[in-house]
Amino acid sequence: MTLPIFTLMYNYNGGRIFKRVTQGVRRILEADKTVPLTTEDNKVLLKYFADHRLMVQAHERKHMLNLLRERGAHEVILKFGRKHLFVVNNYDTTYKKGKPALVNNDRINNFISGKKPTILLKDDVKVSELRTFIFSLIAMRHTRELDTFMETIISQIALKRRGVICDLISASYNELMNMSCRDPESASKYNITYATTVDRWVRWVTMLESGCEFTSYSNNRSLLRRVMKHIDLYANGDRKPLFDALSESLDLVNNNKGITACSQLGTTFIYLSAYCKKFTLVEKLWKYKLDNKIPIHTADLTTIMRTLNYKGKFEKVGKVYESHPEAHHDSTQFDYLLLARAKTLSWKALKSQFDGLFGIGKLPNIRHYEIVMYSLALLGDTDGIDKLFAQLLRRGMIPTYPILQSMLQCHYKSSNSTICFQQFQLFEKYSIRPTAATYTIMFKVHRKMNDITGALRLLKTITEENLVPVVEEHFVIIMQMCAHITNHLVAREIFNIMKDHYDINPSASTVATLMDVYTEAQQYDGALTLFQDYSKKSSIREDPDRISIYSSALYAKLKAKDEPGCDMILEDVSKLDIPMNQRFYEILLRYMVNNLKDYEGAEKLILKMIKNPKWNMRANSKHFEILMGGYSRISYNEGVFKLYKSMTDNDIRVNSKILYYLVKSTFKVQMSQKEDLTKSIDFVDKIMIHSAENNAYTSEGKFHPSIIGWALRTVAKYYSPKKALEMLNRYDKLFYDKNIRSVNNKFSLMRSLVVLFAELGDWQQFEIMYQNIWNQIERYERLPTSTVPNVKLRSLFVGIFSYEIRHLKQTSNLERLPGLLNELKNKNFVLDNHTWNEAILALASTDQTIEHALKYVDTNFIHGYNLIHKNRLLTKLRNSSLSSMNDSWFLEKKREKPTSFIPKLYLESETFDQLCQRVDRYLNSQVDPEDKLRQLVEQYKFFMKSYLLVPHHEVRNWDSIERNHNSYFEELRSTKRAISVEKF
Numbered sequence: 001m002t003l004p005i006f007t008l009m010y011n012y013n014g015g016r017i018f019k020r021v022t023q024g025v026r027r028i029l030e031a032d033k034t035v036p037l038t039t040e041d042n043k044v045l046l047k048y049f050a051d052h053r054l055m056v057q058a059h060e061r062k063h064m065l066n067l068l069r070e071r072g073a074h075e076v077i078l079k080f081g082r083k084h085l086f087v088v089n090n091y092d093t094t095y096k097k098g099k100p101a102l103v104n105n106d107r108i109n110n111f112i113s114g115k116k117p118t119i120l121l122k123d124d125v126k127v128s129e130l131r132t133f134i135f136s137l138i139a140m141r142h143t144r145e146l147d148t149f150m151e152t153i154i155s156q157i158a159l160k161r162r163g164v165i166c167d168l169i170s171a172s173y174n175e176l177m178n179m180s181c182r183d184p185e186s187a188s189k190y191n192i193t194y195a196t197t198v199d200r201w202v203r204w205v206t207m208l209e210s211g212c213e214f215t216s217y218s219n220n221r222s223l224l225r226r227v228m229k230h231i232d233l234y235a236n237g238d239r240k241p242l243f244d245a246l247s248e249s250l251d252l253v254n255n256n257k258g259i260t261a262c263s264q265l266g267t268t269f270i271y272l273s274a275y276c277k278k279f280t281l282v283e284k285l286w287k288y289k290l291d292n293k294i295p296i297h298t299a300d301l302t303t304i305m306r307t308l309n310y311k312g313k314f315e316k317v318g319k320v321y322e323s324h325p326e327a328h329h330d331s332t333q334f335d336y337l338l339l340a341r342a343k344t345l346s347w348k349a350l351k352s353q354f355d356g357l358f359g360i361g362k363l364p365n366i367r368h369y370e371i372v373m374y375s376l377a378l379l380g381d382t383d384g385i386d387k388l389f390a391q392l393l394r395r396g397m398i399p400t401y402p403i404l405q406s407m408l409q410c411h412y413k414s415s416n417s418t419i420c421f422q423q424f425q426l427f428e429k430y431s432i433r434p435t436a437a438t439y440t441i442m443f444k445v446h447r448k449m450n451d452i453t454g455a456l457r458l459l460k461t462i463t464e465e466n467l468v469p470v471v472e473e474h475f476v477i478i479m480q481m482c483a484h485i486t487n488h489l490v491a492r493e494i495f496n497i498m499k500d501h502y503d504i505n506p507s508a509s510t511v512a513t514l515m516d517v518y519t520e521a522q523q524y525d526g527a528l529t530l531f532q533d534y535s536k537k538s539s540i541r542e543d544p545d546r547i548s549i550y551s552s553a554l555y556a557k558l559k560a561k562d563e564p565g566c567d568m569i570l571e572d573v574s575k576l577d578i579p580m581n582q583r584f585y586e587i588l589l590r591y592m593v594n595n596l597k598d599y600e601g602a603e604k605l606i607l608k609m610i611k612n613p614k615w616n617m618r619a620n621s622k623h624f625e626i627l628m629g630g631y632s633r634i635s636y637n638e639g640v641f642k643l644y645k646s647m648t649d650n651d652i653r654v655n656s657k658i659l660y661y662l663v664k665s666t667f668k669v670q671m672s673q674k675e676d677l678t679k680s681i682d683f684v685d686k687i688m689i690h691s692a693e694n695n696a697y698t699s700e701g702k703f704h705p706s707i708i709g710w711a712l713r714t715v716a717k718y719y720s721p722k723k724a725l726e727m728l729n730r731y732d733k734l735f736y737d738k739n740i741r742s743v744n745n746k747f748s749l750m751r752s753l754v755v756l757f758a759e760l761g762d763w764q765q766f767e768i769m770y771q772n773i774w775n776q777i778e779r780y781e782r783l784p785t786s787t788v789p790n791v792k793l794r795s796l797f798v799g800i801f802s803y804e805i806r807h808l809k810q811t812s813n814l815e816r817l818p819g820l821l822n823e824l825k826n827k828n829f830v831l832d833n834h835t836w837n838e839a840i841l842a843l844a845s846t847d848q849t850i851e852h853a854l855k856y857v858d859t860n861f862i863h864g865y866n867l868i869h870k871n872r873l874l875t876k877l878r879n880s881s882l883s884s885m886n887d888s889w890f891l892e893k894k895r896e897k898p899t900s901f902i903p904k905l906y907l908e909s910e911t912f913d914q915l916c917q918r919v920d921r922y923l924n925s926q927v928d929p930e931d932k933l934r935q936l937v938e939q940y941k942f943f944m945k946s947y948l949l950v951p952h953h954e955v956r957n958w959d960s961i962e963r964n965h966n967s968y969f970e971e972l973r974s975t976k977r978a979i980s981v982e983k984f
Contacts, residue, residue, distance in 0.1 A: 028071070045076040058124040061085075065132045074136035081133040087120050121156060127164045131171045138175050141190040146172070147200065154207045165208055166222040173201045174226040181233075198249035199256060201227070202265055206257070213264035215271045215299040218469055221503055228272045232505070232539060243284045250288065259294060267297040270304075277507055277543065279307045301327035305336035312615065314340040331401035332435045338374035338402060366392070370402040377410035382419075385410045401432050405441075412441050412448075420445045436468045443477040452481045452490070452785045472504050476513050483517040485780075486791040488526060491517040506534075508543040515552035519559050522791055527556040547573070551584040558591050566591055581616045582623070585609060589623055593630035599639075602627050606643075610650050621647070621655040628661040637665035656704030659687055663707055667714055677719045684711045685730060692734040703735065709748035713755045713799070721759040728756065747773065747793075751800050758803035763810055770804060777827070789828050797824060802835045805842045817843055818852045833904065836861070837911040844918040847925055851939075857907055857915065858940040864906025866946065871901065916947055920954045930961050938981040945978040 254262035317340035446455035482491035518527035557565035609619035631639035691703035716724035757766040843853035926932040
């Protein structure tokens, strides 16, 4: 029959699409999408699309389905889709010249009931159209038709369009699961539950993959993404416990598909639970498999071993491993096994057991070597582990993964990065596949080298070659490197890539790491915004390490000097009863020591932590380091020694910072007693020797350059440059090849050598070393990751630039000083106040540069000088019992806030006096001192105001100048304010 035609025009993807429909249909389709479709409208659409054949093009079909979906016309979508998404094969009587005919309703009904002819999907159908069709099937609760449709589609196009099938399976699973969550009663009526949805997913995935066992999220992201999402959401919802839902799913799959499918699904659930860090759920699923005698997969054993180690159940790891020899096919299991054994067995017992084998004539097997070498790796004993490796090679043994992993770990712990790369190559040499843990060590090697570019290159290699799963810890290490260079932009990008590209949900510790990067970069608002965003997330609230983001928030508040904010964070932790850990106490101690100056309270807290039975709350070297640093700053050297004794009494390993404070206090005590520094130098030598021989009881494997650096500078400045040079040579000999200078890229040692060569008067070597510092800075600036300045390098020239000033004087190059100061300023470097005063006096020593000195003083230093002297004067007057001074606004503000009006940069009194004398000489060198004085008053009015408060009779014709400008001088000296040059 002939239909009245009306042409609708739509703008779609930038083009114009024409639809030929009746005016009544047009009215319904153009109506407000937010208004539900009425029963009458639905009947009109249903009748139109059921009774009339429309010749629809592909782009028109897609657009029409979108319009119907927006109106919620699911029944109409099914009618429309059955007519326009499929064709019949050549059994159809209308088939002509090899072209399939359109499907009519009878054939569709036969298709749904399983009768011939077979239905084929049109080649031009898009995945979005299929999703729309599937969502309508689910909305109408046509689950039998959905099952038939999915199975038919999978069998027809899986080989050619696997991506489409993965998308449809994931979309169907997601929609069914959402329906069971939104309306559980109605969904259950049509047998749409968590368990039946999982059962359907298993059936479809098995058709596609011949199984439902997945242990790599990155390789199967499209199929696992929704499953993992609903595990995460279901755990946080107000429904039955997640384990009950998963066990019901496993029971149903076991009944319908058999024990093999159930085992495979259980492995997938265990893997995804661990991926979401739901380790309690992993233990329950593992027990379910054991209780129901379901076969154990290699990945199951690996995951439960990881879980037991994570939860500190080290004694169970070995038992679990030995109980399932059929699953010993993953080298990663050795990481967890050896870690657990090293945690539960003492090194002495292991060594005695190993050595005893030789005494009874039974030679150690490869497993013995694995255990002992791993223990040596934890100790950082490179000599011992290398000897054992050579021994097993002589015996004709082939190294295993645990052997090579232990070798790599040991050399990393000893801080020998070059050897680490050589050890890593042994994996390829012996055809042993590295694991994610192996690459974690290599990322740490790059971190120790501060080589963020190399770490990013390694991440790219792992991803492109699909070597091992990229895990969250890899990203954390890279972000920690960003904290070292204070590059919050790169860290944020890495964080986003981890979330968006690798689909890794950030844990609390990862968010905390990014917060720390912002804090180190002095972007405190960025850190606190992250805290506000993530502290409310359910995944973070359930994270066992939830305290980490509160620790980082406290650290950000502390660095921002927001004491009320610190108190609020502490109150939240107490109110929410969040279990605390070592790092939280570390930040708390920083707050007590650095902000509150509560040294006594901090010491009591550390003593309390020493005896704490919980391993994650016991005091460690970091806690002692913080209080030692506080004692060192106030020169309480006895307190430093007392804390060290407490560490040795309680068997707590020291770290480099502890050694640094010990060395510093030892030197200071000897210097205060006016003794020579021989004993202190011997003490440093002793530490170096023990560290080089791996005999030092330290938590780090190598003597940190900052220790020798501080000692070198002190000995060179206050004792003997020659002795300092001898110390440096001993350091080189112990830790570096004698042909390689140890200071190639260590700022600490380069700074020390600058001081050393300056004290020796070797200005040629000084200049070379000083230039090396700038060369290294420029190398860092050229790196692709140097997108923002490194905040931690700002104070690099503090303590050494004064030697550069002295060098310029010695070489008569003071005219270069203004340019060098500007360069420091442009690159955001800062100098201490005393160095600035030296620079000002140096600039003022020549007529060519004196006005540079006056400009710096007038802009940045005279104000601080005046504040200090104003405070001194008012305080003196108040103490003289002059009542009028008690009402001083300045003193009142100082009383309210003692830290106010304390300038960071100011002209020292001695510098001011010398500068005035040099200005006198400068004026005397002028042809017309009066005219030059006027120019100086105009250009540097604040300094010149202080200069002119007293007469300067050393200046030629000063009495004449005073007479000529008497009114100016009277006003200036009475008001003590800068007067406009027009009055001069």
